[in-house]
């Protein structure tokens with residue numbers, strides 16, 4: 001993994017994740033790009049509310065749908081901040097951070113973690129199927145700027161079919177936005193933040209890395225990964241939680257489209 005420029009030197013001394021967009025590093029000049037690569041989890045799809053509520057119910061937890069989307073972004077920000085650049089550590093910290101953010105009481109965390117995050121049986125093992133409102137429309141807006149598009153996802157081999165089934169995007173003509181390629185880590189055998197997965201997508205969009213943007217919600221897999229491949233990272237940060245400088249944050253795919261169109 002490339003060194004993480006956002007690593008916390010003293011994780012326990014890092015202030016808690018902010019709640020709300022600070023706006024200190026969200027602006028700046030437009031981004032000149034011929035191509036945009038896109039993450040999927042967190043950017044297009046989130047965990048299905050009903051599935052999460054049902055799984056938590058089996059652990060004796062009554063969860064409310066409101067707040068579950070937020071729980072993902074809070075957990076991702078917290079786990080990556082605490083992991084200090086270690087992707088495996090961030091993945092290990094994510095479940096408890098998610099459950100806490102979803103309002104699971106401390107005495108139910110163990111059971112809830114089993115129902116949601118067990119490596120074999122947990123609900124979160126399945127692909128996330130809650131398509132964010134506006135995401136598909138905003139992708140059309142992004143395509144309208146004239147950039148070439150590709151998807152780069154750490155997934156289970158099913159993400160291309162899922163994107164097509166939901167009408168988000170597909171290679172060639174179809175109900176969604178045409179993209180040059182959907183790169184699924186399981187299919188190609190290499191995962192973000194490894195630069196090789198980004199190079200596969202760069203070949204497909206036929207753009208040099210310095211004229212390419214990658215949009216994703218993970219500082220480790222997406223921001224550091226793209227940077228390691230020489231690509232401009234843009235951090236998908238809808239809640240304004242990002243504590244790091246040195247890259248642009250956007251709150252939506254539409255915001256990226258407007259930044260590229262500037």
Ligand SMILES: [Mg+2]
Nearest residue numbers: 039041042217
């Ligand atoms: Mg993601």
